[in-house]
Amino acid sequence: MKITTCVFDAYGTLFDVAAAARQAAAGPGGDKLAETWPKLAEYWRLKQLQYSWMRALTGNHTDFWQVTQDGLDWALEACGLQGDTDLRERLLALYWQLQAYPEVPKMLADLKAAGLNTAILSNGSPDMLQGAVDSAGIGDLLDDVLSVESVGIFKPAPAVYELVGQRFGCSNEQALFVSSNGWDAAAAGGYGFVTAWVNRAGDPMDRLHSTPDHVLTDLTQIPDLARS
Helix, strand or coil, X not given: CCCCEEEECCECCCECCCHHHHHHHHCCCHHHHCCCHHHHHHHHHHHHHHHHHHHHHHCCCCCHHHHHHHHHHHHHHHCCCCCCHHHXXXXXXXXXXXXXXXXXXXXXXXXXXXXXXXXXXXXXXXXXXXXXXXXXXXHHXXXXXXXXXHCCCCCCCHHHHHHHHHHHCCCHHHEEEEECCHHHHHHHHHHCCEEEEECCCCCCCCCCCCCCCEEECXXXXXXXXXXX
């Protein structure tokens, strides 16, 4: 069945989640982060995901901004940087302005030129996502930005993936779902979407109930996949 709709996870897929720590380390007063920023970025993302899963499992939902702050606080302590309130505020401010990966604007423009629907489907809260979209300058290349806040539970809950069909009126087989998270691609595949896992880090395949239909190293091939 022909793909009509391409849906992207946001953080780590369209937007570089390590950018905040990297920029803070390169900016004024970033000496403390010079050697530790990669570890901080890794810990921050890991805890952000783990805390979202725990909240989904326990029914204790909060918005993604709270989860993001909680994950950063753990990461700062793990890196011996707790108590540095200026650094914390700088990192949080930069998270609202995450850089998009270089191939993102052209990739989305190619999809739009081919007449396909494009959207974000993310754990992020609406205001966080809007900040990232505006900062990256890709708002005119997206038909919608879908947030889990409309259903009150984080991925990989099926109710999140249901938002795509509700918004675009497409069948599962007409949706190409793209994520940098193997677990997210697996859940979306289990839900019935055609899936692409953007495995930039060369990680092993997750041992889950479903595997991605496509494994890529970046987003440049997405328009060709959608058209084929």
